[in-house]
Amino acid sequence: MPRYLVQRNFGRVDDEHMKIRSTRSTELIDNQFTDIVWEHSHVVATPDGDVKTFCIYRSPSEELVHEHAEALGGHTIEVIFEIGGDVEPDDFRKH
Incomplete structure (x- = not known):
């Protein structure tokens, strides 16, 4: 199943807001988007204090990821990329 990297900007929010959104x-x-798998997210604070997330999802389509975001409401997707593959340092080490 394709994987997607999804970037969102939440602005200046606290941990409680992020917990509510994640729940x-x-x-x-x-319950509704059972074909989507949320693998994990990276949460970062920008220099101006905004919170951004970079989330990895498995989904049959990019459209379904957008539909999930719309159902979630607010904090729409800024950027979405289909992931072409992964590399790790061990991929380049001589064994």
């Missing part, structure tokens, strides 16, 4: 996202995936 809602999980509920949507468990």
Whole structure:
């Protein structure tokens, strides 16, 4: 199944807001968007104090990821990329 990297900007929010959003996202995936798998997310703070997330999803289509984001409401997807593959340092070490 294709994998997608999804970038969102949440602005200036606290941990409680992020917990509520993440719980809602999980509920949507468990009940309505059962073909989507949320693998993990990286949460970063920008120099100006905004919170951004970079999330990895497995989904049959990019469109379905967008539909999930719309159902979640607010904090729409800024950028989405289909992941072409992964590399790790061990891939380049001589064994």
